[in-house]
Amino acid sequence: MTLERVLVVDPIDGEYVADLEVDPPYVVGIKKRGISSFLAIAMPGFVDPHVHGCFGLSVMDGEFSRIEERLYSCGVTGFLATTISSPMDELVGLLEKVKGYRGLSFLGIHLEGPYISKERAGAHPREFVRKPSEEEIEILKKYPEIKLVTFAPEQEGSHLLFDLRGVTLSAGHSNATFSDFLHSGLKRITHFPNALRPLHHREVGAVGAGLLLEDVNLELICDGVHVCGEMVKLIYKMKGAHRIVLATDAIPTTGLKDGRHSFAGVTVLVEEGISRTPEGNLAGGACLFPEVLKKFEKFTGATLRELAAASSYNACRELGLKDMGRIKEGTPADVVILDEDFNVKMTLKNGLIMYKKL
Amino acid sequence: MTLERVLVVDPIDGEYVADLEVDPPYVVGIKKRGISSFLAIAMPGFVDPHVHGCFGLSVMDGEFSRIEERLYSCGVTGFLATTISSPMDELVGLLEKVKGYRGLSFLGIHLEGPYISKERAGAHPREFVRKPSEEEIEILKKYPEIKLVTFAPEQEGSHLLFDLRGVTLSAGHSNATFSDFLHSGLKRITHFPNALRPLHHREVGAVGAGLLLEDVNLELICDGVHVCGEMVKLIYKMKGAHRIVLATDAIPTTGLKDGRHSFAGVTVLVEEGISRTPEGNLAGGACLFPEVLKKFEKFTGATLRELAAASSYNACRELGLKDMGRIKEGTPADVVILDEDFNVKMTLKNGLIMYKKL
Numbered sequence: 001m002t003l004e005r006v007l008v009v010d011p012i013d014g015e016y017v018a019d020l021e022v023d024p025p026y027v028v029g030i031k032k033r034g035i036s037s038f039l040a041i042a043m044p045g046f047v048d049p050h051v052h053g054c055f056g057l058s059v060m061d062g063e064f065s066r067i068e069e070r071l072y073s074c075g076v077t078g079f080l081a082t083t084i085s086s087p088m089d090e091l092v093g094l095l096e097k098v099k100g101y102r103g104l105s106f107l108g109i110h111l112e113g114p115y116i117s118k119e120r121a122g123a124h125p126r127e128f129v130r131k132p133s134e135e136e137i138e139i140l141k142k143y144p145e146i147k148l149v150t151f152a153p154e155q156e157g158s159h160l161l162f163d164l165r166g167v168t169l170s171a172g173h174s175n176a177t178f179s180d181f182l183h184s185g186l187k188r189i190t191h192f193p194n195a196l197r198p199l200h201h202r203e204v205g206a207v208g209a210g211l212l213l214e215d216v217n218l219e220l221i222c223d224g225v226h227v228c229g230e231m232v233k234l235i236y237k238m239k240g241a242h243r244i245v246l247a248t249d250a251i252p253t254t255g256l257k258d259g260r261h262s263f264a265g266v267t268v269l270v271e272e273g274i275s276r277t278p279e280g281n282l283a284g285g286a287c288l289f290p291e292v293l294k295k296f297e298k299f300t301g302a303t304l305r306e307l308a309a310a311s312s313y314n315a316c317r318e319l320g321l322k323d324m325g326r327i328k329e330g331t332p333a334d335v336v337i338l339d340e341d342f343n344v345k346m347t348l349k350n351g352l353i354m355y356k357k358l
Numbered sequence: 359m360t361l362e363r364v365l366v367v368d369p370i371d372g373e374y375v376a377d378l379e380v381d382p383p384y385v386v387g388i389k390k391r392g393i394s395s396f397l398a399i400a401m402p403g404f405v406d407p408h409v410h411g412c413f414g415l416s417v418m419d420g421e422f423s424r425i426e427e428r429l430y431s432c433g434v435t436g437f438l439a440t441t442i443s444s445p446m447d448e449l450v451g452l453l454e455k456v457k458g459y460r461g462l463s464f465l466g467i468h469l470e471g472p473y474i475s476k477e478r479a480g481a482h483p484r485e486f487v488r489k490p491s492e493e494e495i496e497i498l499k500k501y502p503e504i505k506l507v508t509f510a511p512e513q514e515g516s517h518l519l520f521d522l523r524g525v526t527l528s529a530g531h532s533n534a535t536f537s538d539f540l541h542s543g544l545k546r547i548t549h550f551p552n553a554l555r556p557l558h559h560r561e562v563g564a565v566g567a568g569l570l571l572e573d574v575n576l577e578l579i580c581d582g583v584h585v586c587g588e589m590v591k592l593i594y595k596m597k598g599a600h601r602i603v604l605a606t607d608a609i610p611t612t613g614l615k616d617g618r619h620s621f622a623g624v625t626v627l628v629e630e631g632i633s634r635t636p637e638g639n640l641a642g643g644a645c646l647f648p649e650v651l652k653k654f655e656k657f658t659g660a661t662l663r664e665l666a667a668a669s670s671y672n673a674c675r676e677l678g679l680k681d682m683g684r685i686k687e688g689t690p691a692d693v694v695i696l697d698e699d700f701n702v703k704m705t706l707k708n709g710l711i712m713y714k715k716l
Contacts, residue, residue: 238592
């Protein structure tokens, strides 16, 4: 298959008009065209490290395959199925289901909690929030499907998480001080700056650390609700797009109509697309990936190349996925075809058309 | 007089070793030496836009001359005598005193309050905090000695302050939202980020505005107490030294020994050099200017040239003092001579030795 006259956007090589030749699973040829007009934008497929569900489907119910399918319509060619704080038997039950699952865009599990701070638990059920124990960590070690863990590094026992192999560690739902964060050695923060100790000018906390420390990646729910446009701009200005990892934090109600819903024992009220707990806490992302990208572009004025980094390449890099997040000869053809307004026209995974807009 | 083999630090021309020839009031010659070793550092005399008093002396008591004298020992060759929120007759009484005063380093009055926010009044007596009225602004117009006014731009009537001529306006003790600040058109914030609405990721307020908007100057009490080192670094990284105006916010108790003191009807408790109200609010700066400079250098690693900008040139520029803040042939010889640890060895004002360390 040849994608003719597309504006190829690669996070490293930049932008150019080309014919993109795809022979599944790879991009096998890129013929540059010496012209500036193009028919569509071809970006590396979006990679979302934070998905609890969408369109009524829940990760906690093990609906991986149907979630994958829906996410292709959003241009997502890689995602981490994300859990919420739950009893150990539920988590193990889910991890056992994952063992038998082989999805193309399913990259593994993101454990969000249960080892988070009760003070910053947000919509996580507090009764399941706890400190890490040796017993539980021993159990989790058996599941290489776990790729990312979000936890509060200031908590007792959090050193145990560093025993997990092949896992990216991320601070989140945390009350860490600047010093706590610095000494944790962590290089990532989940849905920055949500559910963290607020930045204060005498104790800047993990928010200050995320802004200040150059080598720390910041996951950002850029739905215009979790973080306002000015804050997004501030983060972008301070860190640059190469340290920002866009995410949806989509939950089962994301993409659903307004109303009262319930998932994993949590009641969620959706109003104007925004999901909240009955207490009024934000419960998850208000937007799917294309909207997150659009808002990020609008708030920051980032270049296409930067958008490709923030929407795919950076997430791949921090998860150790070396071939992904690029559009380059010889790499897997994970490609999202967009119009000039970043609406998804087509999604390719490993060179196969998984979604095409009618 | 010739200052031999000094490391001249100019905010524009940079650093070089030279013999500095002074004929009061000017620098009349600079002979560059092709060597790197020097006997002392010559920086533009410090300019402090925020001084309520020091060493037991109070601006509100009209002790301008004695304050000037003490400030020379701190390398300060220009300062704004700063008021606190007070009844109109007291302010007028003070302004009348100022009319008859001619001090060399006295640059005028900084009105801090009374037109500030009650919610962010800090150590200002709330009973004197109020909204601007036409009557009061008409009175203030008679005093060209007023050079800087700190007020809360979100307050009703704050537009009246824009009628004052030749005055630099600054937001401070303010509860302004980002939008309030943006629409005020102000280009300066007093003792940033103290006494402002805290930065929140859904309403970044004037703290976010100060960090984000490139053309806004930030006055910074860099005493290590008002703002922690990480926050200072964050501000420096985001804005650059050319937008930072160092200040002491020194009060009569600054420089005094620990104990219970009182000035302008306010009780201040000094503990380990830090002044607080009986309620525990910070009441003013903990350090004199050389310490503020040392801490800024320590927190940020700023270059000498940047230090000269933040300690003198930037303040001069925002006050419209064109010849000041430089070390250059033909400009007034306002010079502070420092050792390599930024201890003041000598202070010249208009080429005259006002202080020399024994």
